[in-house]
Amino acid sequence: MPVGTQATVKGLTQRDLSEDLGVRLLLANTYHLYLRPGHELIRKMGGLHRFMSWPHAILTDSGGYQVFSLSGLREIDEHGVLFRSHLDGELHTFTPQSTVDVQIAFGSDILMVLDECTAYPVSHEYARESMHRTVGWARQACARLRHLAKEISTRHALFPIVQGSMFRDLRRECAAALRDLDADGYAIGGLSVGEPRPLSMEMVEATEDLLPRARPRYAMGVGMPEELAEYVARGVDMMDCVLPSRNARNGCLFTSEGRLIIKHARYRDDERPIDERCQCYTCTRYSRAYLRHLFLSGEILYVVLATRHNVRRYLDIMSEIRQAILSGSFPEYLRCVRAVSEDAG
């Protein structure tokens, strides 16, 4: 899923996303949109799909991660979290019920339950206490959606989030408890918080046999291009990450042959596209030399073209993975990805 934090994937129009890139599911951020422009305004405007003119599906996160990473002073207890807006310092409260209400105001297709995303590293004791709180919140959020479902005609999925920091026993205890909620899908949170990558993989593996196989599993906030197949190999169906768009803006382009840092002098007169195997609008029309010129000139068109390519690269990788699974060659595909990745490393 491309990330559309503020109800926009930075630099891409909704037509670029839908028609050129074939995106069918976007992520938007509950925390950001709750603060600005506000969920009541979005509700009044006919929901997030209509507000941002997006004809396909939207997943919104719970806001938990942003509360813990962006906001100032916060107090947390079993009822929810009190936090200061990073925009104006005002105090706000998120509860498991209120974040469901906010996401229903958005009209999100897939909602996330409020969770506590612990820092890394954290003590087993705190991780356990926090995980239990997240499980309790998931129960309350599910109850809230069941209650609301009686009043609204639209259908919405709600995913609880597996937490437990980097402790295998806590992850398993959490997944087992959440499984009882019989949710539409399950998210795996608390990854990409600074831990070494083998540990992230281990934490995904920890609950592989516990989460229901017939429901989608969503690893939140991952990963690098070469990691996507690793997560899929561990049972993950969905991922979101700001990397393709953020790295594009910073001048790092992903290609089928690795990373390309566009500012490097070697691309000054390079007539080739970013990736000769890529069929995106950028690669079929523009040279590395032109993109480098736009990047060095600080031109907006650079962001537009680079983001379009990087998002396409991620979608192409996922498409390759799906194809490999369908044709029974995924183990071989994974071996190739690992070999290339080790060569590059």
Added chain:
Amino acid sequence: MPVGTQATVKGLTQRDLSEDLGVRLLLANTYHLYLRPGHELIRKMGGLHRFMSWPHAILTDSGGYQVFSLSGLREIDEHGVLFRSHLDGELHTFTPQSTVDVQIAFGSDILMVLDECTAYPVSHEYARESMHRTVGWARQACARLRHLAKEISTRHALFPIVQGSMFRDLRRECAAALRDLDADGYAIGGLSVGEPRPLSMEMVEATEDLLPRARPRYAMGVGMPEELAEYVARGVDMMDCVLPSRNARNGCLFTSEGRLIIKHARYRDDERPIDERCQCYTCTRYSRAYLRHLFLSGEILYVVLATRHNVRRYLDIMSEIRQAILSGSFPEYLRCVRAVSEDAG
């Protein structure tokens, strides 16, 4: 002509410009592209059209205006101008011959001769001396292109530039001298340098009967939306201006009913498009409320969508003008524009 200073109209892809907006002629800046990425690189990349992936025509200015407005220390004599780059302070020289060479390296379809664009106000004495220099440079530039034309297979138009500050006699003397060059077209420069608008109009009128009517006339760096018809009424065929794109970025949108300042609170929950009569991609898909949200959030997509609308507005005005001329109703059209403009004023 939309303005593509650095070989890009800020925020718009070449496909947006060509297919969505129907643009067939873009302006690019000789001064900027000479400094970065450099005309020799652009020549090596196959010329500006290929470098920026633009399939239609390109007009490049002479660099004169930028030398006088952007660069530091400069010395001017009859041979040309010595100036410091605003990027790194390095010294460069432009001569009437060298700016033709640079624009030929770009492969521009329409080249401008090097001119001195005087500040406003300036003495009659200085304006006269400067105008004579500009006429001399135009002769040298034309001679240079005739010389080069023997060696190159492509065809290029070269426009001399009428100067003379705000002095009617100097403008007429300049136009009469330039007419003898039998050029492909004529530009009217030195406008929009801080003078009151009636004076700009007077200066265009001053040479109306002197410039050959069968050749295009290009008023450089103008104008506001309500002024376009005024220039056309004075014989102008071509204009360029950064206003549609720059104002878009600053939050000022042009509509068929006047200006719209997108940050205003009244648009907070306004579901209407920027302009209900506009058929651009932005107006057919997005609300004022969404655009305001993007603007306040500092999102790149705001620039993309707002620029697309404002450029379309300018193109629509020019299209209305052409239609009015063809149907014989231009005088009436001009009266309407003036009435609306006076109401707004």
